[in-house]
Amino acid sequence: MRNSSDYDAIIVGAGPTGLAAALAVAQSDLRVALIAAPHNPAATGADTRTAALFKNSLTLLSNIGAWTACEPASAPLNAIRLIDDTGALLRAPEVVFQASEIGHDLFGYNVPQQALVAALRQAAAGFGHGLTVIESAGAQDIAVDADRASLTLAEGQTLTTQLIIGADGRRSICRHAAGIATASHTYNQAALACTFKHAVPHHGISTEFHRRAGPMTTVPMPGRASSLIWVEHPDVAHRLASISAADFLHTLEDNLQGLLGKLSDLGPRVVFPLSMMSSESMGRNRIALVGEAAHVAPPIGAQGLNLSFRDIATLADILHTAKLEKQDLGSDDLLRRYDNARHGDVNSRARAVDLLNYSLTSQLIPVQLLRGAGVHALKALSPLRRRIMAAGLAPAGDPPPLMREADTRDATFASRRTTL
Numbered sequence: 001m002r003n004s005s006d007y008d009a010i011i012v013g014a015g016p017t018g019l020a021a022a023l024a025v026a027q028s029d030l031r032v033a034l035i036a037a038p039h040n041p042a043a044t045g046a047d048t049r050t051a052a053l054f055k056n057s058l059t060l061l062s063n064i065g066a067w068t069a070c071e072p073a074s075a076p077l078n079a080i081r082l083i084d085d086t087g088a089l090l091r092a093p094e095v096v097f098q099a100s101e102i103g104h105d106l107f108g109y110n111v112p113q114q115a116l117v118a119a120l121r122q123a124a125a126g127f128g129h130g131l132t133v134i135e136s137a138g139a140q141d142i143a144v145d146a147d148r149a150s151l152t153l154a155e156g157q158t159l160t161t162q163l164i165i166g167a168d169g170r171r172s173i174c175r176h177a178a179g180i181a182t183a184s185h186t187y188n189q190a191a192l193a194c195t196f197k198h199a200v201p202h203h204g205i206s207t208e209f210h211r212r213a214g215p216m217t218t219v220p221m222p223g224r225a226s227s228l229i230w231v232e233h234p235d236v237a238h239r240l241a242s243i244s245a246a247d248f249l250h251t252l253e254d255n256l257q258g259l260l261g262k263l264s265d266l267g268p269r270v271v272f273p274l275s276m277m278s279s280e281s282m283g284r285n286r287i288a289l290v291g292e293a294a295h296v297a298p299p300i301g302a303q304g305l306n307l308s309f310r311d312i313a314t315l316a317d318i319l320h321t322a323k324l325e326k327q328d329l330g331s332d333d334l335l336r337r338y339d340n341a342r343h344g345d346v347n348s349r350a351r352a353v354d355l356l357n358y359s360l361t362s363q364l365i366p367v368q369l370l371r372g373a374g375v376h377a378l379k380a381l382s383p384l385r386r387r388i389m390a391a392g393l394a395p396a397g398d399p400p401p402l403m404r405e406a407d408t409r410d411a412t413f414a415s416r417r418t419t420l
C-alpha cells in the first residue's frame with residue numbers, strides 16, 4: 001500500500017513556472033505535490049512586471065486551463081518596433097517587425113505576472129485528485145538515494161517521491177541538492193517595471209528604445225495603457241523609482257519622444273536587479289530544474305518565462321512517455337534526455353540576450369558599428385528579418401505536445417485537459 005506522503009513527482013516553488021509545471025505534469029495521471037511557499041518576487045512590493053508570452057506559451061496556458069482567466073487582463077502583441085537611441089556613430093534605422101510577415105495574426109500577449117500567477121493558482125486549486133497543493137513555509141531539506149528522493153518541509157513533514165522538480169527560483173535549494181554548478185554574473189543594470197496610461201493608442205505595438213544604459217521597452221496593455229521595462233544603471237533606476245509620479249511621467253514622456261502622447265495613471269514602480277545565470281545541467285540525482293532555478297537572463301527579447309514554459313512542456317512530455325512505459329521517473333537516463341532536449345535552446349538564447357545587451361552598452365566603436373550594420377541588414381532584408389522573428393519566438397521544429405493545439409495532440413495526453 002502506498003504511503004499518503006509518497007508522490008510520483010514533487011514540484012518545489014509556486015511562482016509561474018512551478019504552478020504551470022504542476023498542472024502540466026499532473027495531466028499525465030501522475031500523483032503530484034506542489035510545495036507552495038508564499039510567492040513574493042518583488043521584495044519591495046507587488047510584482048509590477050508583465051510577461052510578453054509568445055503563441056506556444058499561450059497554448060500551454062490554454063492546455064493547462066489557465067488562459068481564460070488571464071486573457072481579460074492581457075493585450076495582444078501585433079508588432080515590435082526597435083528605435084536606436086544610443087547616439088552611436090552609425091545610427092541604426094527604425095525597424096518594425098509585424099507578426100503578419102511570418103504568417104501570424106499576433107506574436108503573443110502581454111500578461112500581467114500577478115494575473116498569471118492568480119490564474120495558475122486557481123487552476124491548481126480546481127484540478128482535483130492527482131494534484132495536491134501543500135501550503136508551507138518552504139522545502140528545507142532534500143535527500144536523494146538510489147531509488148527515491150525525500151523532501152522535508154519547514155514544518156517538519158517529510159515527503160518521498162521518484163522525482164523532484166525544482167521551480168524554486170534563482171537561489172534554488174533543489175539545484176544545490178542535485179549538486180549542479182552554475183555560471184553567473186550580475187550586470188551593473190537594473191530594470192524599473194511599472195504600468196501607465198497614455199493619450200495616443202499603442203496599436204498593439206511594443207516599442208524597444210535601444211539606449212546606452214540598456215533597453216527601455218513599452219508593451220501594450222488593454223486600452224490606452226502600457227507596461228514599461230526601463231533598464232538603467234541601478235542608482236538611476238532607484239532614483240527614477242523614488243521621484244514623484246508627476247516628475248517620473250514627465251521624464252518618461254521626454255524619453256518616449258512623444259510616441260504615446262500625454263502620460264497619466266502611473267502604477268507602482270518596482271526595481272529588479274539584473275543578472276545572468278546558467279546551470280551546467282538541467283537535471284541530475286532525481287532532481288529536474290525548470291525556470292529561473294535553471295536559467296536567468298535579463299529582460300531583453302522576452303525570453304525568460306517563454307523558455308521556462310518550454311522546459312515544462314518538454315519535461316511533461318518525457319514524463320508522460322516514462323509513465324506509459326512504466327519507467328522510473330527520476331532515472332539518470334530520463335534526466336539526461338531532458339537536459340539534452342533543453343540545453344541548446346536555453347544556452348543559445350542566454351548567449352544572444354547577453355550579446356545584444358553588450359552591443360547596446362559597449363563603448364567600443366567597432367561593436368557599435370556592427371550592431372548598427374546588423375539592424376540596417378534586418379531592415380533591408382525581409383527573409384533575414386523573417387528568420388530572426390521566427391527564431392525569436394521558438395526553436396525550429398515541432399513544439400512539445402502541450403504547446404500544440406488540442407486537435408493536433410496525442411489523444412491520451414489531451415484526456416486530462418481542464419476547462420479552457
Ligand SMILES: Cc1cc2nc3c(=O)[nH]c(=O)nc-3n(C[C@H](O)[C@H](O)[C@H](O)COP(=O)(O)OP(=O)(O)OC[C@H]3O[C@@H](n4cnc5c(N)ncnc54)[C@H](O)[C@@H]3O)c2cc1C
Nearest residue numbers: 013015017039051052138139168169291292299304305306
Ligand atoms: C523586469 C522583468 C521583466 C520580464 N519580462 C518578461 C517577459 O516579458 N517575458 C518573459 O518571458 N519573461 C520575462 N521576465 C522573466 C520572468 O519574469 C521570470 O522568468 C519568471 O518570473 C521566473 O519565474 P519562476 O517561477 O521560474 O521563478 P520565481 O518567480 O522566482 O518563483 C520561484 C518560487 O519558488 C519559491 N521558493 C523558493 N525557495 C523555495 C523553497 N525552499 N520551498 C518552496 N518554495 C520556494 C519562491 O517563493 C517563489 O514563489 C522578466 C523578468 C524581469 C526581471
